[in-house]
């Protein structure tokens with residue numbers, strides 16, 4: 001009998017050579033192999049009769065090969081095969097498929113899966129580019145088939161058949177997986193232990209792991225094809241939940257351990273409350289009040305805060321961070337505020353001076369471009385405990401800055417970090433302040449701010465070790481931006497509208513995309529646009545241009561002109577994406593909007609709608625727009641809500657791309673899919689927390705120990721990077 005931990009090379013039909021191919025896909029043990037799930041299923045129990053096919057549907061057909069051959073048209077070679085069931089026939093075609101030349105022989109039985117379409121004359125139905133499998137050879141001698149051939153046939157036909165992605169240029173085909181996995185399941189021990197506690201199993205009505213593995217590969221005849229295709233059968237749910245449960249268990253444990261460290265119990269007394277009230281330049285929104293309460297309640301507790309503050313651009317995170325800083329400072333502690341760039345550090349510094357310094361707090365800026373003398377002096381000021389709030393770039397504060405009494409670290413993230421990067425960052429930020437002889441000094445509180453709206457369910461996993469607060473409300477007095485999408489054939493109307501805005505004293509951005517991954521070309525396009533707009537279209541208006549290759553001084557000069565209202569129109573590349581704040585700019589025209597990513601469009605649009613006047617965003621398209629492009633533009637027109645946009649972005653691009661590359665601490669899953677399986681993820685998190693809380697009397701200590709042991713092996717194996725427990 002085989003165990004799940006058995007190396008695949010000992011599985012019948014594999015051996016050392018093929019095991020190497022499998023290892024390339026991360027399949028090393030039998031357990032891995034059995035978690036290599038079919039990506040779809042074919043109903044070959046009830047295959048379709050050719051006569052009942054309808055145009056537009058996806059269908060599985062089993063038929064006999066009649067004729068086949070290659071046709072050369074003027075544009076490309078087309079391979080055509082005709083398959084039959086009795087007297088009915090079905091044409092199948094593949095474009096550019098010379099490789100199929102000798103593939104089929106009359107009399108073979110083939111399973112075909114593909115889209116049913118009318119042929120180009122609009123007449124007969126055909127299968128276009130179907131996937132196929134030859135499942136029976138033409139029997140020449142008519143003799144009895146061997147037992148092996150019979151088994152093979154029974155795996156290919158007369159049931160719901162699993163289809164696997166081939167590996168190694170087809171050397172390990174779907175059929176190969178079918179046979180090997182079938183044999184492995186036959187020989188797999190029948191009593192697989194279940195690492196999921198019984199109470200959790202019963203909450204979710206999970207079937208046993210043995211049954212799940214069997215049925216996910218070889219569904220029973222009655223199983224719903226829709227459920228199979230959407231990974232929603234009890235077998236799928238069992239395997240997906242299990243994977244997510246152990247990830248969440250690890251994250252939850254990590255979180256508990258962080259909380260078990262010694263932190264600072266800040267006092268939120270009347271004095272601190274009054275101090276906060278005094279600095280507020282406006283009435284906080286309901287969302288700002290709520291998140292401050294969440295942060296303050298963490299700060300009062302005797303263990304370190306680890307909290308993520310999420311909010312769309314312009315939702316007002318800064319003031320919340322300042323309020324939290326005041327609590328720490330009123331308790332006699334120092335606060336470090338880390339920004340990703342020097343410009344942003346400077347921006348924070350200016351707001352901090354305006355809001356905090358005027359209230360008597362001592363604020364300093366520490367940046368790389370400061371002169372060495374100034375830097376040294378500032379460091380001394382910090383080390384002596386004179387500076388209360390230190391603002392700087394990550395790079396600077398992560399290096400050894402000595403604080404007299406650091407109580408809180410605020411990280412303004414702005415960019416997308418994976419879990420791993422963030423762990424490093426936090427570790428450094430706490431290392432940075434530990435003086436050699438103060439081993440037992442308490443851990444400072446950490447507040448991470450992010451402007452990337454991360455869909456909540458994903459934040460649960462990506463930031464699973466953090467508590468999450470969300471500002472989901474914009475400050476009052478902002479009129480929603482009106483967004484329209486038009487083809488550039490209507491540009492004259494658009495420019496007329498820009499002229500009206502200028503006449504009313506408002507300003508406009510005209511944004512040009514990176515046409516190619518080539519700065520030279522990008523520049524030319526923006527410059528050409530600038531010339532056309534300034535010379536031919538708006539000779540009477542003041543037009544400026546801004547691009548990434550300009551000299552920084554010149555850039556700032558242009559920006560300042562625009563800020564002061566001395567330019568009506570600013571033509572630019574995407575350099576204006578961050579940090580620009582001109583409330584009199586009420587219009588943005590984005591050229592070739594179909595070429596931008598959704599997140600980028602949203603960030604760009606965030607530059608307008610900052611004042612009380614109504615703002616307009618025109619997405620101008622040039623040329624053909626892809627289906628995904630349509631969906632992006634449509635989302636922009638439909639909503640201003642960063643979270644909704646992020647959700648769709650995630651759906652369109654998948655989590656890998658959404659977070660940059662397939663990078664950094666984003667666990668990759670065997671069977672789970674974070675988008676498809678959101679609900680299971682929520683359930684897994686809930687159950688994992690309950691198990692560790694130890695409040696469920698039905699869960700025994702032995703079960704908890706088993707689960708933790710299993711979790712550690714899995715984490716070590718799959719996410720090896722992150723240590724747990």
Ligand code: ADP
Nearest residue numbers: 282283284285313314315316317318319475476
């Ligand atoms: P972000 O979340 O992008 O960091 P900011 O903190 O920079 O946003 O806030 C954006 C703008 O909104 C700032 O000019 C800020 O002063 C203003 N603001 C923030 N909160 C409020 C509020 N409750 N009422 C009015 N204006 C506010």
Ligand code: MG
Nearest residue numbers: 317318412451
């Ligand atoms: Mg900000």
